[in-house]
Amino acid sequence: MDFDRVDKILKAYGMKETHLVSILLDIQTEANFLPREILSYVAKKLGIPLSQVCRFATFYKAFSLKPRGRHVIKTCLGTACHVRGAVKVLQTIERELGIRDGDTTRDFKFTLETVNCLGACALGPLVVIDNDYYGQMNTTKVPKMLKDY
């Protein structure tokens, strides 16, 4: 992502620091994560300390400071999913991919994340890869799900 694109996003929000969250969300949508040099650039352009930008980037769950894989796996750990065995599903994905929650596979194919609720509780346990929903998951369905990618 180049700085021209960042400039366009900043301008769309009137260069206002009150829109910092929206600015960072838009940057992440394009860049897949929040690169350090872009955070510095945003801070400089908005005339605020880098520490302030970082505070936002680390407070909200939506942001990632690390590069993410081509496919993001979101495992729901909401209550409805939890009582139906979401933890076992998560552990199986971790084992299959050899990574832990929050990590990315070496080939940058998958990033594994957990979410506190994806808001489709009737389908629990739920896993979402990119925009595809995998409902009523269990441990035995995991390998087949990962093979789709």
Added chain:
Amino acid sequence: MRIADESGLKELKNSVLQERDSLRPCITICGGTGCHGYACEKVIAAVENEIERQNLKDKVSMRVTGCHGFCERGPIVVIYPEKVFYQRVAVDDVPEIISQTIINSKIIERLLYTDPNTGVKPVHEDDVPFYNRQKRIIFGNNGKIEPTNISDYIALDGYGALCKALFHMTPDQIIEEVNKSKLRGRGGAGFSTSKKWAITRASKKGMKFIICNCDEGDPGAYMDRSLMEGNPHLVLEGMIIGAYAIGAHEGYIYIRNEYPLAVRNVGIAIKQAEELGLLGKNILNSGFNFTITVHKAAGAFVCGEETALISSIEGKLDGPRPRPPFPAQKGLWGKPTNINNVETLANVPLIIERGADWYSKIGTEKSKGTKIFSLVGKVNNTGLVEVPMGMTLREVVFDIGGGIPKGKNFKAVQTGGPSGGCIPESLIDLPVDFERLTEVGSMMGSGGMIVMDENTCMVDVAKYFLGFLDDESCGKCVPCREGIEKMREILTNICKGEGEEGDIELLEEIALTVKETSLCGLGQTASNPVLTTIKYFRDEYEEHIRNKRCPAGVCLDLISYSIDAEKCNGCGACVRPCPTQAITGEKKKLHSLDQEKCIKCGACFETCKFDSIIIK
């Protein structure tokens, strides 16, 4: 094209209705998030193709609607005008639906819902037990509306309540009507909506704001999402009426970034309402101006708390602050601000249109109207249900929800999200309203209703909620930050089999301290999951601590898997799924499980069709 006034809206409604033939078959397909989980988009494309292929464009219409509620049976298709109800519809079923049901009016039996208790197969939506015990005054229109088409909403008298409010009522009369209806906030605490409005209205003149809180963060609840996705104009109409009543000209919708479809649909709805003059400057030429901005939330549970939410919209990270001053006095940018939840606002048009007398006949003495619950967890019919306040838990879980899957025993219902508590079987006949839930130590919250069965460990559930809250606590005040972490630590130890005598008493002591001394609602209610599980399931805690046993078979450190020699027929189905090759055995002979190799992943348990895997 702007609508000029009240009669302009009526004309538009009539012209929409005239263009439509109410007897013409219309295939409605649920496009809610739940049905997307079952790939409903493929069914939608198939219906489109089939209508085109059979050249039926003039004879059949189709509509992709928001969530119908019965998510368990998705993808759902309802065919109007008879309301034929088909469930679990697949792409391959589509040609038959068109050629049989649409053209020949024949019912396809296999697509009907079967009541597991009676074996009856109701044909029409209203006869399905999941629906016929509900009272869907708010949520019911979801199935009749294409959310991105404002005409659908107007055809159902949409924005009629706004006209009534703008042209036939004063702001004070609106507040009085809402007061008479006894509407209470659906987002958590259940504060009187009219009182909130009256305080904001009474605050000094000048800028005021109204905010719609769609940062639905309670895990296990998704009704706000489904309303926003499925019927966004209903929420907008309620919000405009609210703004007019309190004298606000600017509004914000604070909405979760994880709800992309809701963000999209409400954005389209705002644009459509502006184009018709129902939103923006000089609404319907009444002289009233009101604009709405959508603010995307980036995922922080604490931002559902109103002072933290305001700080977040201001682009700050101040977190919650002590009240008073309340937002109604000093809110967004220091101005009086009224914050209502999505479902609360969705109730407003109905109250204005049909009157408080009608509305207040529904519900109990102090809790009026209906409430949408997300009925999920270990229950047969999962989904969103709307019932009158005061319906018993038994009716919701067993009559509507169809009871517990696989004939297991019911253990508890968890309501109110992480701020709520677990209600045991002995209280199953409790009428559900704000007061009753609080009396038993839980709360209404946003309406999550998570059913738990005999295989749910209550200590693990308490640990789960504390883990969530520990993660989401903003860390500003000491009792919440430190207290939750300490409780979580004790619960983790108990689940690991390292609990000691005195742990339960220590938990109770910390829980009460956190409850009494935390700054905001997050900390003040964080103890509820711990206190209610101790109160109603103390024996489970004691079993973990004294006998190092998890009776529900959940806590990994306290259980082991083994094979039942009498039930195992040696089919070998469990061998392949086992990731550590812990199960061995010859075909048709009793298999064995190596405890050293077993990592307790549960794959064998899930695979075995003969219940021969035992968890102890």
